[in-house]
Amino acid sequence: xxSLARHQGMADAGRDVVGPMxxxxxxxxxxxxxxxxxxxxxxxxxxRAHEVCVHLGLWDDHAALPDLVASAxxxxxxTPPDVDATNARVTAAHRSASRExxxxxxxxxxxxxxxxxxxxxxxxxxxxxxAVVGRLxxxxxxxxQAYELAVHGLDLAPCGAPAPPPPVLRSGLAALADVxxxxxxxxxxxxxxxxxxxxxxxxFAADDRGWTVRRTPAGDVRGTAVEAPADLLLEAASxxxxxxxxxxxxxxxxxxxxxxxxxxxxxxxAPGIPGGPILTLAAQTLGGVGGLLGRFRGRR
Numbered sequence: 001x002x003s004l005a006r007h008q009g010m011a012d013a014g015r016d017v018v019g020p021m022x023x024x025x026x027x028x029x030x031x032x033x034x035x036x037x038x039x040x041x042x043x044x045x046x047x048r049a050h051e052v053c054v055h056l057g058l059w060d061d062h063a064a065l066p067d068l069v070a071s072a073x074x075x076x077x078x079t080p081p082d083v084d085a086t087n088a089r090v091t092a093a094h095r096s097a098s099r100e101x102x103x104x105x106x107x108x109x110x111x112x113x114x115x116x117x118x119x120x121x122x123x124x125x126x127x128x129x130x131a132v133v134g135r136l137x138x139x140x141x142x143x144x145q146a147y148e149l150a151v152h153g154l155d156l157a158p159c160g161a162p163a164p165p166p167p168v169l170r171s172g173l174a175a176l177a178d179v180x181x182x183x184x185x186x187x188x189x190x191x192x193x194x195x196x197x198x199x200x201x202x203x204f205a206a207d208d209r210g211w212t213v214r215r216t217p218a219g220d221v222r223g224t225a226v227e228a229p230a231d232l233l234l235e236a237a238s239x240x241x242x243x244x245x246x247x248x249x250x251x252x253x254x255x256x257x258x259x260x261x262x263x264x265x266x267x268x269x270a271p272g273i274p275g276g277p278i279l280t281l282a283a284q285t286l287g288g289v290g291g292l293l294g295r296f297r298g299r300r
Contacts (some may be wrong), residue, residue, distance in 0.1 A: 006208035010178040011137035021171035025149040026110035032161035040092045051091040057105025062090045072138040076128030147175035155185040169230035177202040181211030183266045191262040194225035224259025228252040
């Protein structure tokens with residue numbers, strides 16, 4: 001991604017916008033974690049609520065945000081981490097952690113995020129950091145926590161936790177729009193789409209000047225769009241729900257599929273990206289491939 005990009009998505013909006021979105025997502029997830037039996041199995045194979053929470057925590061041997069800040073300070077050099085290997089290592093290392101230790105690790109990560117937003121130089125917000133999907137502005141990576149917290153909040157709901165509140169789902173969709181726009185700009189793809197819900201949504205657009213992200217009001221579903229309730233969009237984007245089946249059952253609608261197809265090549269450069277199943281749906285639908293997207297089901 002060019003460092004001279006004129007637009008850098010949600011990083012352009014700044015901390016005053018992004019900060020409350022991320023911290024609100026943390027506060028909601030902490031309430032969910034406090035309400036659930038951590039030994040309950042989740043829909044993620046082999047993961048209890050315990051493992052979901054452990055990998056989101058800050059531990060002595062797992063400090064994702066401080067590592068990202070260090071990456072931004074060093075100019076975003078290095079290679080993206082292997083998220084599956086990291087998750088396996090961290091969850092195994094802390095498999096026997098007590099409930100109190102797990103909740104404390106979650107609070108530490110929330111506090112680290114708050115510390116970044118209130119204590120680090122604002123110039124770091126647009127500095128590139130090496131994230132799972134490659135180099136992104138650090139503030140976009142911080143916002144990415146909202147997507148992860150929203151999706152994992154949906155994972156905890158069937159275990160007895162309260163559902164993630166609507167503002168958290170909206171923040172998760174903003175992060176999804178932001179990272180997709182960033183990757184499109186990085187790969188030289190000109191295009192965009194709207195993630196539309198009955199309550200409104202987010203539109204991203206990418207070109208050779210970078211990418212933009214903006215809120216859209218309810219009922220504004222113009223151009224290329226994926227339309228569904230917010231929780232379903234997040235579950236389809238993360239592979240929790242098969243978007244092919246959701247489309248067939250008319251729970252999810254795609255407008256101007258050709259525009260979505262133009263974005264599909266970014267999946268090849270970052271196979272594990274949020275939203276990958278939806279973009280692959282576009283390629284499969286236009287290519288006449290069909291079938292399930294089970295291989296995209298995962299823990300991210």
